[in-house]
Amino acid sequence: MRRFTLALLAFFAPVLASAQMPVSPETRATVAHIIGDVMVNGQAYEYDRQLADTIGPRLTGSDNYVHAVAWAQQQFKSLGLANVHTEPFTLKSAWEPETAATGRIVTPRVQNLHIYSLGWSPSTADGGIKGNVVYLQHLTNEGIDAQKDKLAGNIVLIDRDSIGESPAFSQILQALDHLNKLAPKALLLVGGPNGSESATALTFDGSIFRCPTAEVGAEDTSLIRRMLDHVPVSVEFSFKNRIRQDVEVNNVVAEIPGRDLPNEVVIIAGHLDSWHPATGAQDNGTGASTVIEAARAIKASGRAPRRTMRFILFGGEEQGILGSTAYVNNHRADLPSIDCVLISDTGAQPAKGWYLMGRDDEMDALKNVEPLLAGLGSNDTTPSTEFLFQTDHISFDLLGVPTLVLWNDTDKYFKLHHKASDSFDAINQADLNQGAATTIATAYAIADSAQPFAPHQTPTQVEEWLKKAKQWDDYQFFKNAGVFP
Ligand SMILES: [Zn+2]
Numbered sequence: 345m346r347r348f349t350l351a352l353l354a355f356f357a358p359v360l361a362s363a364q365m366p367v368s369p370e371t372r373a374t375v376a377h378i379i380g381d382v383m384v385n386g387q388a389y390e391y392d393r394q395l396a397d398t399i400g401p402r403l404t405g406s407d408n409y410v411h412a413v414a415w416a417q418q419q420f421k422s423l424g425l426a427n428v429h430t431e432p433f434t435l436k437s438a439w440e441p442e443t444a445a446t447g448r449i450v451t452p453r454v455q456n457l458h459i460y461s462l463g464w465s466p467s468t469a470d471g472g473i474k475g476n477v478v479y480l481q482h483l484t485n486e487g488i489d490a491q492k493d494k495l496a497g498n499i500v501l502i503d504r505d506s507i508g509e510s511p512a513f514s515q516i517l518q519a520l521d522h523l524n525k526l527a528p529k530a531l532l533l534v535g536g537p538n539g540s541e542s543a544t545a546l547t548f549d550g551s552i553f554r555c556p557t558a559e560v561g562a563e564d565t566s567l568i569r570r571m572l573d574h575v576p577v578s579v580e581f582s583f584k585n586r587i588r589q590d591v592e593v594n595n596v597v598a599e600i601p602g603r604d605l606p607n608e609v610v611i612i613a614g615h616l617d618s619w620h621p622a623t624g625a626q627d628n629g630t631g632a633s634t635v636i637e638a639a640r641a642i643k644a645s646g647r648a649p650r651r652t653m654r655f656i657l658f659g660g661e662e663q664g665i666l667g668s669t670a671y672v673n674n675h676r677a678d679l680p681s682i683d684c685v686l687i688s689d690t691g692a693q694p695a696k697g698w699y700l701m702g703r704d705d706e707m708d709a710l711k712n713v714e715p716l717l718a719g720l721g722s723n724d725t726t727p728s729t730e731f732l733f734q735t736d737h738i739s740f741d742l743l744g745v746p747t748l749v750l751w752n753d754t755d756k757y758f759k760l761h762h763k764a765s766d767s768f769d770a771i772n773q774a775d776l777n778q779g780a781a782t783t784i785a786t787a788y789a790i791a792d793s794a795q796p797f798a799p800h801q802t803p804t805q806v807e808e809w810l811k812k813a814k815q816w817d818d819y820q821f822f823k824n825a826g827v828f829p
Contacts, residue, residue, distance in 0.1 A: 351650030351665070355654045363708040363798075367716065371792040374752065375490035377786045382781040389773040391419070391633035395769040396625035404550075404660045404667075405438025405591040412616050412632075416657050419636050420598035421763045422642050425655070427601075430594035434658055436550040438591040438713070438790050439464045441620060445558060447581025450474065452571060458538040458561030461583040463545035463619070464663070465557040468530070472582030473556055475499045477531045478574050480506045483519045488526070496526040499579060501536035501572075503565050513733070514821030520546060524554045532568075535559035541761040543619035548664040549827050552587060591728050593659040595667045600642055602652040602791070609678075610791035611654045611667070611685040612783060615661030615736055619765045622766040626757065631688035631750075632657055632769065634780045641784050649791035651683055658736050662826055668736035672743055672829050682740070684797040685747045686787050688779065689735040691757035692771055695779040698786070699722035699749040700733055702813050706746060709798045712790045722782040726751055729813040732823075741809075742819070743829055750783055757761040 363408045374475040384390075395402070395412060402409045413430060420428040441628065447459040471661065478498045481487055483506045484781025488495065500523065525532075539563030546553045548700035558581055560568075571577045596616065602608065618624020642648070643810075660666030697717065700706045707725050717723040728751075732738065760766040790797045801809065812818045822828045 346599045353734045364711040365793045365795050367712045374645050376643050378645050380783045383777050385775040388633040388637040388776050388780045391636050392629040395629045396623035400623050401620045402618045403464045403620050405435045405593050406440050416596045418640050421638050425598040427599040432592045432594050435591045435593045437552050440586045442586045444586040445583035449579050451578045452575045456565050460541045460559045462559050463543050464547050465553050468556045468582045470794050472580050473530050474580035475578045483507050485522045488523050497648050499530045500528045512818050514818045521584045531557040532560045534565040538563045541621045543621050550663045561754040584759050586806045595743050596657040598655045600653040601649050603648045604650040606652050608651040609654050609682050610651050613656040613754040614659040614688045617659050619762045621764040625768040625771050626691045626760050626766050631691040634688045638784045651791040669741035672739045682745050684790050685740045688750045690752045691778040692779055693753040693756050694775050695722040695782040696751050698724050699729050699751045700725050700730050702727050705798045716785050746798040
């Protein structure tokens, strides 16, 4: 028995070893050169400064977003990249705040509220909205039915207690849909601490939500709840948003053709759009600047990798991963030629390595690449699926294309995430360079390897993978809503 097992192991050993992607001495030498160049001459910090400070907030479909697309194309062209172009998709609605929101408690006494329009909310009617507040106990279909008569036609307040312990996002959206059938006048959603806007939206396809929805400071929300325990509460608020239908939005694409295998492609990508309260220096200025820095550093190395490097900046990520979804839908026939997609969208604290989203075969494939990253301290991988439906890799994963998502600490990330503090002064140049060097070194080693990275998954494997990650129900919901490929 033992001998038989050993014989089997010996038989499989070469197969297991071949799942590890080889790294040649020439690859290693070029990666060493590139890492040195990025750490010493790196431009990611300057690219991020221009995106954040010069161009500013980049809401998908906004004038600033259009400027960012033109700027990115100009960067790629000036670096001498090939095939620099844009690829359009249609955003159902472009949305921008036109006036700052104002609001106050009217009864039982007057007090101003810390209030903002939620993203992709309609404007309030002229003169604002005024009405009684009803606290929603449970944001579930049953909870809504239990308070049915009180909710209809009133202003519905929803906080963390209403939402409960981490329900699936699809459950929240389904419950909101149920609530909308009662035609509430407006929704008030708890936000961050008073005075700290935390931009988000309640739609996932770039459409406008059904009723005006405001974010209210956490302390203000608690105050209203305490008042409601004793007396009726009414509020009034107003904001105006600029909304345009069916707006063309562009992804930006550029390439360095492969030395030996130009028809095989490794993609480095991140989203170019951001939210409006700040300048998106972190989310996702760091990722977008990493993509352009990768183009610069690989071009400057003078040694194109064996496979083509494609650099993509996506729009509409914040509204539902729209740009990358449009990309994979428009390139279905080309997907088999994509060896790997590397995404940067988790800020710029020092990178630890890569999120593998539960794909063990990718861990094997990276074994020989990790020593290249040891000196950067980023030679680790995590099977965590924490970011599974959070950014642009998912569009590719769902169609079986292997992806890697840069893995950084995110404690600082979530303090800045979608807030007014997501500004360039929060960016550390050395950390940004380290993450960029990690991304570029990994991508180059994959693109220059004598062997492909990891196998594409079949639809059955994708289904098993999503079920294992307990994300199958969410996926079905979004797919049925026409959001994901
Ligand atoms: Zn992001």
